Amino acid sequence: MEEYIVFDDVHFSRGQRKIFNGMNLAVPKGKTTAIMGPSGTGKTTLLKLIGGLLMPEQGTVHVDGKSVGQLGHDDLFTLRKSMGMLFQSGALLTDESVYENVAYPLREHTKLPEPMLRDLVSMKLEAVGLRGAIDMMPSELSGGMARRVALARSIALDPDLIMYDEPFTGLDPITMSTVVTLIKKLNDALGITSLMVSHDVAETLSIADYCHIISDGKVVVSGTPDELQQSDSEWVQQFLQGRPDGPAPFHYPTAPIAEDLGVKHG
Amino acid sequence: MVNLLANVGVWWLEILQRVGRGFLFFIQILTGLPALLMRPGLLIKELYSVGVLSLTIILVSGLFVGMVLGLQFFMTLSRFGAESALSVTVNLTLLRELGPVVTALLFAGRAGSALTAEIGLMKTTEQLSGMEMMAVDPVHRVIAPRFLASVIAMPLLAVLFSVVGILSAWFIGAGLLGVDSGSFWAQMQTSVDWYNDAMNGIYKSIVFGIVVAWIAVFEGYDTIPTSEGVGRATTRTVVNGSLAVLALDFILTSLMFGGI
Ligand SMILES: Nc1ncnc2c1ncn2[C@@H]1O[C@H](COP(=O)(O)OP(=O)(O)OP(=O)(O)O)[C@@H](O)[C@H]1O
Ligand SMILES: [Mg+2]
Numbered sequence: 001m002e003e004y005i006v007f008d009d010v011h012f013s014r015g016q017r018k019i020f021n022g023m024n025l026a027v028p029k030g031k032t033t034a035i036m037g038p039s040g041t042g043k044t045t046l047l048k049l050i051g052g053l054l055m056p057e058q059g060t061v062h063v064d065g066k067s068v069g070q071l072g073h074d075d076l077f078t079l080r081k082s083m084g085m086l087f088q089s090g091a092l093l094t095d096e097s098v099y100e101n102v103a104y105p106l107r108e109h110t111k112l113p114e115p116m117l118r119d120l121v122s123m124k125l126e127a128v129g130l131r132g133a134i135d136m137m138p139s140e141l142s143g144g145m146a147r148r149v150a151l152a153r154s155i156a157l158d159p160d161l162i163m164y165d166e167p168f169t170g171l172d173p174i175t176m177s178t179v180v181t182l183i184k185k186l187n188d189a190l191g192i193t194s195l196m197v198s199h200d201v202a203e204t205l206s207i208a209d210y211c212h213i214i215s216d217g218k219v220v221v222s223g224t225p226d227e228l229q230q231s232d233s234e235w236v237q238q239f240l241q242g243r244p245d246g247p248a249p250f251h252y253p254t255a256p257i258a259e260d261l262g263v264k265h266g
Numbered sequence: 267m268v269n270l271l272a273n274v275g276v277w278w279l280e281i282l283q284r285v286g287r288g289f290l291f292f293i294q295i296l297t298g299l300p301a302l303l304m305r306p307g308l309l310i311k312e313l314y315s316v317g318v319l320s321l322t323i324i325l326v327s328g329l330f331v332g333m334v335l336g337l338q339f340f341m342t343l344s345r346f347g348a349e350s351a352l353s354v355t356v357n358l359t360l361l362r363e364l365g366p367v368v369t370a371l372l373f374a375g376r377a378g379s380a381l382t383a384e385i386g387l388m389k390t391t392e393q394l395s396g397m398e399m400m401a402v403d404p405v406h407r408v409i410a411p412r413f414l415a416s417v418i419a420m421p422l423l424a425v426l427f428s429v430v431g432i433l434s435a436w437f438i439g440a441g442l443l444g445v446d447s448g449s450f451w452a453q454m455q456t457s458v459d460w461y462n463d464a465m466n467g468i469y470k471s472i473v474f475g476i477v478v479a480w481i482a483v484f485e486g487y488d489t490i491p492t493s494e495g496v497g498r499a500t501t502r503t504v505v506n507g508s509l510a511v512l513a514l515d516f517i518l519t520s521l522m523f524g525g526i
Binding site: 048051052053073077078080081083084085087089091092093094104105108109153157 | 391392393395396397398399400401402403407
């Protein structure tokens with residue numbers, strides 16, 4: 001099995017806080033891989049390291065055989081043309097219409113005539129159910145609609161790799177299943193490598209070929225969805241079932257609350 | 267005490283780092299300029315929002331500054347019976363100093379702050395990262411056209427400011443206070459040197475344009491991505507931009523017109 005993305009002993013910190021501490025991860029080509037993990041563990045950071053928006057302090061990130069940190073400006077931008085990324089925030093250009101947003105990467109990197117561009121954009125928007133919103137401005141969209149437009153934009157260039165940062169948040173059940181089907185279809189029909197960050201356990205397990213759960217800067221468990229569900233690790237079971245108590249902490253690391261409130265342990 | 271020293275050290279290091287980033291950023295912008303020739307549309311759009319939209323404040327300020335200059339100089343000069351020197355004083359003051367300097371200060375407040383806020387907000391809402399992931403370099407696509415548009419707009423606005431200023435000083439002097447209109451223009455022709463006065467004023471405003479635009483786009487790009495960060499960056503553009511203009515004006519004046 002060919003690997004499309006390889007993390008090799010990656011270290012990364014934000015200020016004093018160590019986010020990745022010797023991260024190793026491999027994402028196979030043409031499959032859907034899911035990354036799960038508690039909020040704030042660095043899933044978005046992981047995607048940004050792959051896109052070269054952030055650089056590892058130590059270790060390497062290889063994408064399609066190229067070490068992202070060592071690429072020059074032009075090579076990095078060439079590599080990015082083969083990547084699509086759905087940002088957690090959507091990251092739509094707020095001064096451009098929905099049409100211009102989806103057309104943006106096409107305009108920048110292709111010389112398609114306007115009518116063809118319009119057709120392509122309509123098709124991408126149709127896939128996310130928003131062809132009717134083509135002339136709206138991002139400020140007129142709801143949160144879920146904005147994310148679907150962003151999704152349409154991230155698949156506009158037919159990339160080899162798509163990274164989805166929480167594609168299901170803020171979607172109603174019907175839209176959610178459309179998006180699930182869309183992600184699956186892109187992967188099955190076009191052989192796109194998908195990397196998905198999500199908290200929606202049921203949806204994620206239903207479309208992923210592989211899952212990695214990360215915590216404390218490392219991959220804690222990996223496996224196929226079946227393997228994970230049958231895992232006898234208490235931590236994994238707690239995470240998948242969303243139980244508040246168990247070995248996985250719900251709180252961002254800090255001093256015990258009693259200390260903050262001035263309560264002395266006797 | 268040691269703490270204080272350490273803090274001062276850290277503070278200096280941070281400033282040096284920022285200046286270093288600023289220079290690297292400047293070089294990045296310059297490498298983005300040639301590509302703009304292929305896409306004049308981007309530049310024209312920015313020329314409109316940076317230049318045309320600043321016209322009102324520049325023209326109105328030129329009008330009032332010119333009228334005040336006309337009045338003040340007339341009052342002082344007439345005490346020595348030298349009203350006829352009104353033309354020379356007004357013209358030289360506007361072309362050499364007030365045209366470029368006041369335009370640059372107004373530009374920093376009007377267009378510079380808007381640029382910083384716009385770019386800073388684009389960064390805060392991840393639009394710049396989004397562009398990068400679409401393999402579009404935001405420095406080339408967003409920053410470079412805004413920078414170049416500002417550098418082009420500044421001298422044009424300064425010339426307009428001076429022209430409006432001279433006209434309104436003439437209106438006050440010749441129209442209301444009785445200075446001879448013909449000699450006003452004749453004096454302007456004989457005593458204002460095209461190269462020494464007018465061109466040097468334009469060179470000044472090109473330098474101001476580069477510096478103000480550079481500060482504005484860098485502050486925006488280097489914003490801490492929070493609402494407070496954008497607010498502070500905008501303030502810094504106006505404050506640092508204005509101070510830089512005034513300091514540079516002194517340096518340029520002493521180089522161009524001598525005296526020191
Ligand atoms: N710009 C930043 N500056 C400083 N720290 C940051 C920044 N962005 C993220 N962090 C820190 O990095 C850590 C990882 O952030 P990241 O966004 O990758 O988390 P995440 O796993 O995507 O969380 P979520 O599921 O909530 O989206 C967080 O603990 C956060 O505090
Ligand atoms: Mg995240």
